[in-house]
Structure formats: structure tokens, C-alpha cells
Amino acid sequence: MKRARTEEAKDARRQVLLDAALDEFFERGFTAARTHDIAERAGLSKGTLYLYFDSKEALFSELIESLTSPNLARIDEIAATSPSALDAIDRFTGFASHLVRTSDLPRLMKVLIGDSQHFPETMKRYREEVLERVLGAIGSVLEAAKSRGEIVVGDPHLTARLVIAPVLFSGIWQAMFGADPKAQVDLEALFGEHARLLRRGMETADVRDGDHA
Amino acid sequence: MKRARTEEAKDARRQVLLDAALDEFFERGFTAARTHDIAERAGLSKGTLYLYFDSKEALFSELIESLTSPNLARIDEIAATSPSALDAIDRFTGFASHLVRTSDLPRLMKVLIGDSQHFPETMKRYREEVLERVLGAIGSVLEAAKSRGEIVVGDPHLTARLVIAPVLFSGIWQAMFGADPKAQVDLEALFGEHARLLRRGMETADVRDGDHA
DNA sequence: TATAAATAACTGACCAGTCAGATATTTATG
DNA sequence: CATAAATATCTGACTGGTCAGTTATTTATA
Incomplete structure (x- = not known):
């Protein structure tokens, strides 16, 4: 994945993750939603998600x-x-x-x-x-x-x-x-x-x- | 646990399990609710729950x-x-x-x-x-x-x-x-x-x- | 090349559903 | 009535699989 080096690029990445999270949370419920799937939907890996959000x-x-x-x-x-x-x-x-x-x-x-x-x-x-x-x-x-x-x-x-x-x-x-x-x-x-x-x-x-x- | 031998006793047991299930489902959501806890709340073991319900x-x-x-x-x-x-x-x-x-x-x-x-x-x-x-x-x-x-x-x-x-x-x-x-x-x-x-x-x-x- | 970002393999914890054995209750027999 | 055999209920340890969060390693880019 292309890297987000600037602050704006990082904000955009956060937003993509938030959008993906809503999709997954909605489709499966919070508990059943997998962080792996959220990251994948955002075109990133699970580890990267944890760079942007604590949990x-x-x-x-x-x-x-x-x-x-x-x-x-x-x-x-x-x-x-x-x-x-x-x-x-x-x-x-x-x-x-x-x-x-x-x-x-x-x-x-x-x-x-x-x-x-x-x-x-x-x-x-x-x-x-x-x-x-x-x-x-x-x-x-x-x-x-x-x-x-x-x-x-x-x-x-x-x-x-x-x-x-x-x-x-x-x-x-x-x-x-x-x-x-x-x-x-x-x-x-x-x-x-x-x-x-x-x-x-x-x-x-x-x-x-x-x-x- | 006292055993339910008659049909009425079994119906009562089903009802106790249903009540316990609503409590647990409500408190944790379906996915997060544990069948173990439902059974325990009903005063039974998990195995028994599966005698009364398929899943x-x-x-x-x-x-x-x-x-x-x-x-x-x-x-x-x-x-x-x-x-x-x-x-x-x-x-x-x-x-x-x-x-x-x-x-x-x-x-x-x-x-x-x-x-x-x-x-x-x-x-x-x-x-x-x-x-x-x-x-x-x-x-x-x-x-x-x-x-x-x-x-x-x-x-x-x-x-x-x-x-x-x-x-x-x-x-x-x-x-x-x-x-x-x-x-x-x-x-x-x-x-x-x-x-x-x-x-x-x-x-x-x-x-x-x-x-x- | 230095360094920040991204990755994927890994860990530890959790849980639905199963099943072999334990036990309560009923039934048959002396 | 006593008791042993038969039966149905109940139990909880176990299995196979899942997943949140971590980290050692790789890779893009300034």
C-alpha cells in the first residue's frame, strides 16, 4: 500500500477506515465484526488499523x-x-x-x-x-x-x-x-x-x- | 439438578431456559451471549441446554x-x-x-x-x-x-x-x-x-x- | 540510507457444540 | 417391600475454530 506520510494523507486514511468500520459494524454488529475485515475493506492490513486507532x-x-x-x-x-x-x-x-x-x-x-x-x-x-x-x-x-x-x-x-x-x-x-x-x-x-x-x-x-x- | 421426567416438567424447563436466554441476549447481544451463561442462569449445565434446543x-x-x-x-x-x-x-x-x-x-x-x-x-x-x-x-x-x-x-x-x-x-x-x-x-x-x-x-x-x- | 509506514505471522483468550461418563428416577423381580 | 436392572436426564471437560491485539520484519520514500 502507498504510504501516508503527510497529515492530510493520514486524515484521509482515518476516514477510509471509519467508513469501512461503519459498513462492517452495520453488516455484522460490533462484536461479530472483524478488525481484519474492516482493514481489508479499507485496502489496508489489520496491523495498520492499529496504527490509527488504539482499539x-x-x-x-x-x-x-x-x-x-x-x-x-x-x-x-x-x-x-x-x-x-x-x-x-x-x-x-x-x-x-x-x-x-x-x-x-x-x-x-x-x-x-x-x-x-x-x-x-x-x-x-x-x-x-x-x-x-x-x-x-x-x-x-x-x-x-x-x-x-x-x-x-x-x-x-x-x-x-x-x-x-x-x-x-x-x-x-x-x-x-x-x-x-x-x-x-x-x-x-x-x-x-x-x-x-x-x-x-x-x-x-x-x-x-x-x-x- | 432435579430431573424433568414429565412433559410438563420439560416444558417448564424450556421456559426457564427461554427466560434466561432473553436476559443474556439482552445484556450482551446474541453473538456475545454465552450459552454457558444462559444455562447457568437457568440453573442447568450447557450440555442440558442442548438437550432442549438444537442450537x-x-x-x-x-x-x-x-x-x-x-x-x-x-x-x-x-x-x-x-x-x-x-x-x-x-x-x-x-x-x-x-x-x-x-x-x-x-x-x-x-x-x-x-x-x-x-x-x-x-x-x-x-x-x-x-x-x-x-x-x-x-x-x-x-x-x-x-x-x-x-x-x-x-x-x-x-x-x-x-x-x-x-x-x-x-x-x-x-x-x-x-x-x-x-x-x-x-x-x-x-x-x-x-x-x-x-x-x-x-x-x-x-x-x-x-x-x- | 535513515526512518516512518505497512505488513503478516504470531499469541493468548474465548466459545459453540459434542460426547463419554455420572447420577437421578422408574420399573421389574424375588 | 427391598433391591437390582434399565432408562433417561444431566454434566463438564474437550475439540476445533475464531479473533483482538502485538511485534518482528519488510518496504516505500524523503
Whole structure:
């Protein structure tokens, strides 16, 4: 193999290994995935993998980090810049649809769930720094809208979970059955209907009259 | 160990092994779980486990079967006996809340997701005979109600997925973080709000005026 | 040629499944 | 009723194979 001598070349190599790791972890689960196969998929040998990552588990941690942090920023941005809660919901569901259809998130979710109790510390951090943060952002938007009388909901922070739930559902469906043509789902339509139901379910009576399409 | 000579005693022994298997599969994942530990947890030796099940995988298959079939019957019953779709939704969400809070379903879901690609055949069957059947039952109820003009929805079979989504979300949450007191969720309130949002999101304008509590 | 990167053979630990022998329970017989 | 033979259940040491991580050696390149 051609050698990576510069820092950029090394970063590229790390990325190739991370990509290969996601493929293998997804296809076999963390425990069953072989470091030999990850390295081979990246066009390298097992020994080389250990030059770039301390252990299989370290590789896993870095994989999570590299796949989640960009999306978190986007969630915060939506929460901060939406003029109304109903608007934020449309944007959240649109982003969710995009994530589930085109990103690595569904495959990561599957791996995370499958090997969660092997890494209690990692999972706790993931929950606190990713899930609770996303739920918190959505919950706050709903809470503010509720106090302005813009929407009618029970506990906004519980409701945030209902906003998110279809992301997990369709992400997992996609990851598990996406390969089978018989199990295809029109995700844009699904998230469209989700947004419609939420809007209609939350909007106040007076908004109701001039209903949406 | 006292010996199981009668058929009933053997059935009981199978059940003890199935219970132990769920515990171990859940705690370590299918691949990482040791048959030795399953047997030990059941108060038996590894050799005995293999008198009752052909292989680790056969044990897994029987576990799925034993945990899903009772719930399926209940879903069909709700679909068949509910006077209206709005009523059926209340009953579905109530049953879902019950399942997530008190049954083994969340732990089974976690194991199934984690080791799905190890058993493509089992997973396909599970999708077709459990998931599609539940989605079909709910979808049909919605479809009938829509054609009666009782509710307003887009594609009823897509909407069925939105009805189910919080079951997966909270089941997985429960399985992964249920042990941590900081991550507790009021599931009854969650499913209550879910039912409320769905009802309000689907009901026709004329029903709207006399709104629910 | 010096040195950093890459390799592949190696080690030690682990585990599914097997099987020969041990033991609990039932059944036949005096 | 006693006990020995028969039977089915149970056990755990063993085998064959796997794999994470290490290291001695080779090789690219500045």
C-alpha cells in the first residue's frame, strides 16, 4: 500500500477506515465484526488499523462522534431560527426525512442499539449529548410556542419525543429492511403526513378555520 | 439438578431456559451471549441446554415466537372490535403503553435490531408476520374510517406507521436507558399525549367543535 | 540510507457444540 | 417391600475454530 506520510494523507486514511468500520459494524454488529475485515475493506492490513486507532472500541467511539456532531449543529440552528413552532416542526420533519433517506444515521442507529450495553459509558454520553440535546431543542421550541398560546399541547418535552419517534422508526426500518424492495416506504410522504398530523393536532382552534392544504 | 421426567416438567424447563436466554441476549447481544451463561442462569449445565434446543440460533427463534404470538392476537382483537377509528386508536395506544411498560417486548426489540442481519430469514418472517400484520390491522381501521368520512388522513397505511412509531421509540429508550433513574419517562402520559395528538390531527372539522378534554 | 509506514505471522483468550461418563428416577423381580 | 436392572436426564471437560491485539520484519520514500 502507498504510504501516508503527510497529515492530510493520514486524515484521509482515518476516514477510509471509519467508513469501512461503519459498513462492517452495520453488516455484522460490533462484536461479530472483524478488525481484519474492516482493514481489508479499507485496502489496508489489520496491523495498520492499529496504527490509527488504539482499539476496536476506540474506532467505534470516533465513528459515533464523526457522524453525530454535524447533525447536532443543524438541529440547534433550526430551533434558533424558526419564526414559529409550526414552522420549526415542518423544518425538523423535513430535515429528519433527509437524514433518514440520505445519511448514515440509520445504519449508525442500528449499531448503537445493538451493542448499547457493551458500552454503557458511551451510551450515556450519547444520550446526554445527542438525544437529550435534540429533545431539549424541540421541547423548548414547543414550550415557548405553548406559552405564547400558539399551540395546544400537554408536556412540551414529552411531545418532543413524539416528534422524533418516526425518525427512529423509519431509520430502523430502513436499516433493517431497506435492502428488500418489498419493504420500501415513501419516506417523504411519511414525514409529510407526520408534519400535517402534528400541525393539525397542536394548532389552536382559531388557526383551525383557515386550514392547511 | 432435579430431573424433568414429565412433559410438563420439560416444558417448564424450556421456559426457564427461554427466560434466561432473553436476559443474556439482552445484556450482551446474541453473538456475545454465552450459552454457558444462559444455562447457568437457568440453573442447568450447557450440555442440558442442548438437550432442549438444537442450537443457539434455534433458541433465539423460539424466544421470538414465544414472545410475539400472544400480542398479535390482542392487536387483531382490538382492530376487530372497536366501534370507531378514534376509539381503536385510544385502545391501540393504551395497549402499546402497557406493552412497553410491563412486557418483555422492549428487550426483545433491542435484541432483534442488534442481531438482525445475522438472521435475514428470521427477520424477514418477523417483518411479514408481525410488523406488516400490525401495520395492516391499524391501516385497515384507518382506511375504513376515512372512507366513512370519520377521519381526515393521507395514506392510511403510512399513517399506521406514525401510530406505531412511539412504541418503537419508547421501547428502545426503555431497553437502553431504563436502568438509569435520570432517563425515566412517564410512558402513560406520553401515550396519552400521542393519542390526543392523533385524534385531534385526524378528526374532521365538524367533530372539532365539541373538543375532547 | 535513515526512518516512518505497512505488513503478516504470531499469541493468548474465548466459545459453540459434542460426547463419554455420572447420577437421578422408574420399573421389574424375588 | 427391598433391591437390582434399565432408562433417561444431566454434566463438564474437550475439540476445533475464531479473533483482538502485538511485534518482528519488510518496504516505500524523503
